[in-house]
Amino acid sequence: xxxxxxxxxxxxxxxxxxxxxxxxxxxxxxxxxxxxxxxxxxxxxxxxxxxxxxxxxxxxxxxxxxxxxxxxxxxxxxxxxxxxxxxxxxxxxxxxxxxxxxxxxxxxxxxxxxxxxxxxxxxxxxxxxxxxxxxxxxxxxxxxxxxxxxxxxxxxxxxx
Amino acid sequence: xxxxxxxxxxxxxxxxxxxxxxxxxxxxxxxxxxxxxxxxxxxxxxxxxxxxxxxxxxxxxxxxxxxxxxxxxxxxxxxxxxxxxxxxxxxxxxxxxxxxxxxxxxxxxxxxxxxxxxxxxxxxxxxxxxxxxxxxxxxxxxxxxxxxxxxxxxxxxxxxxxxxxxxxxxxxxxxxxxxxxxxxxxxxxxxxxxxxxxxxxxxxxxxxxxxxxxxxxxxxxxxxxxxxxxxxxxxxxxxxxxxxxxxxxxxxxxxxxxxxxxxxxxxxxxxxxxxxxxxxxxxxxxxxxxxxxxxxxxxxxxxxxxxxxxxxxxxxxxxxxxxxxxxxxxxxxxxxxxxxxxxxxxxxxxxxxxxxxxxxxxxxxxxxxxxxxxxxxxxxxxxxxxxxxxxxxxxxxxxxxxxxxxxxxxxxxxxxxxxxxxxxxxxxxxxxxx
Numbered sequence: 001x002x003x004x005x006x007x008x009x010x011x012x013x014x015x016x017x018x019x020x021x022x023x024x025x026x027x028x029x030x031x032x033x034x035x036x037x038x039x040x041x042x043x044x045x046x047x048x049x050x051x052x053x054x055x056x057x058x059x060x061x062x063x064x065x066x067x068x069x070x071x072x073x074x075x076x077x078x079x080x081x082x083x084x085x086x087x088x089x090x091x092x093x094x095x096x097x098x099x100x101x102x103x104x105x106x107x108x109x110x111x112x113x114x115x116x117x118x119x120x121x122x123x124x125x126x127x128x129x130x131x132x133x134x135x136x137x138x139x140x141x142x143x144x145x146x147x148x149x150x151x152x153x154x155x156x157x158x159x160x
Numbered sequence: 161x162x163x164x165x166x167x168x169x170x171x172x173x174x175x176x177x178x179x180x181x182x183x184x185x186x187x188x189x190x191x192x193x194x195x196x197x198x199x200x201x202x203x204x205x206x207x208x209x210x211x212x213x214x215x216x217x218x219x220x221x222x223x224x225x226x227x228x229x230x231x232x233x234x235x236x237x238x239x240x241x242x243x244x245x246x247x248x249x250x251x252x253x254x255x256x257x258x259x260x261x262x263x264x265x266x267x268x269x270x271x272x273x274x275x276x277x278x279x280x281x282x283x284x285x286x287x288x289x290x291x292x293x294x295x296x297x298x299x300x301x302x303x304x305x306x307x308x309x310x311x312x313x314x315x316x317x318x319x320x321x322x323x324x325x326x327x328x329x330x331x332x333x334x335x336x337x338x339x340x341x342x343x344x345x346x347x348x349x350x351x352x353x354x355x356x357x358x359x360x361x362x363x364x365x366x367x368x369x370x371x372x373x374x375x376x377x378x379x380x381x382x383x384x385x386x387x388x389x390x391x392x393x394x395x396x397x398x399x400x401x402x403x404x405x406x407x408x409x410x411x412x413x414x415x416x417x418x419x420x421x422x423x424x425x426x427x428x429x430x431x432x433x434x435x436x437x438x439x440x441x442x443x444x445x446x447x448x449x450x451x452x453x454x455x456x457x458x459x460x461x462x463x464x465x466x467x468x469x470x471x472x473x474x475x476x477x478x479x480x481x482x483x484x485x486x487x488x489x490x491x492x493x494x495x496x497x498x499x500x501x502x503x504x505x506x507x508x509x510x511x512x513x514x515x516x517x518x519x520x521x522x523x524x525x526x527x528x529x530x531x532x533x534x535x536x537x538x539x540x541x542x543x544x545x546x547x548x549x550x551x552x553x554x555x556x557x558x559x560x561x562x563x564x565x566x567x568x569x570x571x572x573x574x575x576x577x578x579x580x581x582x583x584x585x586x587x588x589x590x591x592x593x594x
Contacts, residue, residue, distance in 0.1 A: 017330070022349070026350065027350035028332065028333050032331055055350070063351065067292075069293070084499070085499065086499055087255055087411035087412055087483075091417075123252075124336075124503070125293050126294065128411040128485070129409050129418045135293060142163055
C-alpha cells in the first residue's frame with residue numbers, strides 16, 4: 001500500500017519516535033493520519049499498519065474499534081462535529097445539533113448523498129468557555145448559533 | 161489565540177506571556193525569562209529542585225490534586241531502566257479547556273517544564289500525549305519542538321550541560337478514558353485505552369513498564385515559574401497546602417464565560433460575580449459544578465467557598481480540573497444529571513463491569529425519570545445504584561460517573577420527584593434524547 005510522500009515522511013518520523021522494539025506505539029497516530037488521507041480506516045490500511053508496526057491485523061482492529069475518531073465508514077468531505085455535553089447543552093448546543101440535522105437532512109454519523117457533509121454528535125471537545133462549539137474536521141468554531149451554522153454550511157457548499 | 165477578554169482580577173503566572181506578539185515562538189519565550197529555570201535547575205541539582213517543588217505546594221492540575229514534588233520523588237532516579245516524562249494533554253473532562261490554551265499560547269513553557277522533570281529523574285525522552293481533536297495544537301507544539309532542537313534547547317548536550325533530552329508529540333484518537341494515567345500509558349503503547357491495576361504506579365512501572373513522570377500540562381507548565389522565582393513565592397500566591405494559581409475554566413450561564421488564571425483559594429461566588437460578570441439575564445444562581453463534570457454539584461448556598469482542593473473536599477465535592485460550570489434557576493437538574501451520565505456511559509471503556517453496567521443502567525433510569533416515566537422507587541434506586549459503583553473499578557471513571565449522580569439526587573431530590581408518574585419536565589416541554 002502506498003501513501004502520499006508527506007504521509008510516508010510522517011510515518012517514518014513516527015516509527016522513529018519510540019524506542020527500538022516499541023513501534024507498536026505508532027499504531028494510533030498512523031491510523032488517524034492515514035484516515036485523514038484515505039477518508040476511512042479500510043481493511044487494507046489495517047493490514048498495512050500491522051505489517052509496518054510488527055503486530056497482527058487483529059491487534060490493530062482491537063485498537064480501531066476502541067477510539068471514537070477512527071471510522072471504518074467514509075465520512076463527508078466536511079465532518080461537522082457538534083458538542084452537546086454539559087457546557088454546550090447549557091448554552092444552546094442541543095438546539096444547534098437539531099438545527100444542523102434539519103439543515104443537512106441527516107442524522108448522527110450520517111453522510112449527505114453528495115458525500116460533502118457528515119454529522120456527528122460528539123462529547124466535550126474542550127471549548128467549554130466559548131460554548132456552544134463545534135469542529136469542522138479539525139477546525140474549531142466557538143460561540144455558535146443556528147444562524148452562524150447556516151452561514152458556515154452555506155460557505156462550505158460554495159467552496160465545494 | 162485568546163478566546164475571551166482577560167479579567168483585571170487575574171494573577172498571571174502561567175499565562176503571563178498570553179497575548180504577547182508571537183507568544184509561541186522561542187524568541188518571545190527567551191525575551192521573557194525563557195529557559196532560565198532549566199539553567200537554574202541544573203545548577204541546583206535534582207534534590208534541591210525536588211525540595212523547591214515540595215515547598216511550592218503545587219498539586220496536580222489534572223484533577224486529583226496530588227503534590228507534584230512528591231510524585232516526582234517516587235521515581236527511582238537510579239533505576240537501571242530508561243525513565244520517561246509523559247505529559248497528559250488528553251484534556252477531556254467536560255467543562256475543561258485550559259491545557260489547550262497553555263499549549264497554543266506558550267508551548268516552550270511546557271517544554272521547559274518537561275526538561276526540568278527529565279533532569280530531576282534522569283529521563284532522556286518525553287512524550288506529549290495530545291487528544292486527537294487538538295490537531296492544530298500538535299502542529300504548534302511540533303513547530304516549538306523543532307525550534308528548540310535548532311537552537312540547542314532540546315537534543316544532545318542541551319546548553320552545554322551534558323544533559324540529553326528528546327521530545328515527541330503523540331496524538332490520541334478520541335477517548336476520555338485515555339486521560340486516566342494508566343489508560344493513557346496503554347494507549348501510548350499502541351493498545352486500547354483500558355486502565356491498569358495500581359500499584360504499581362507509573363512512577364515505578366509506567367511507560368513500557370519503566371519509571372515515568374506523568375503530569376497534566378498545567379502542572380508541567382507551572383514548574384519553570386516555581387524554579388525561577390522560588391517555591392515559596394509560588395506557594396504564597398495560594399492558600400496553605402494549595403500553592404500558586406490555576407486556570408479556571410468558567411462556562412455555562414454567566415455573562416463572561418472564559419478561562420481565567422486566579423490564585424488558589426479564590427472565592428467561588430466572587431469568581432462567578434466579579435470575574436465572570438454574574439449570572440446572565442439577571443437570573444438567580446441555582447448550582448455550580450466546581451471542577452469538571454465528575455465533581456459533585458454545589459447548591460447556590462454552598463458557593464461561598466474557597467476554591468482549593470481541601471475546601472472543596474470538605475464540602476464533599478472536588479476542585480478537579482478547574483472546570484467551573486454555572487447553572488441558573490431555569491436549569492433542569494435531572495437533565496443535567498442525565499447528560500453527564502450519557503457522557504460517562506459513552507466513555508466507559510467496558511473493562512470493569514460495575515462501571516460498564518452501572519453507567520448504562522443509570523443512563524436508562526435518568527432518561528426514564530426525565531421523560532416522566534419514572535416511579536417513586538426510581539429516585540432512591542438511582543442513588544443506591546451509583547453508591548454501589550464507588551470504589552469498585554480499576555480507574556476513577558466509575559466514581560466520576562457515580563459521584564455527581566449521588567449529589568444531584570441528594571441535593572435536588574424534589575426536582576427528581578417533580579418528574580415522576582407522567583409529569584412533564586417542569587423546565588421544558590420536550591424531553592432530552594437519551
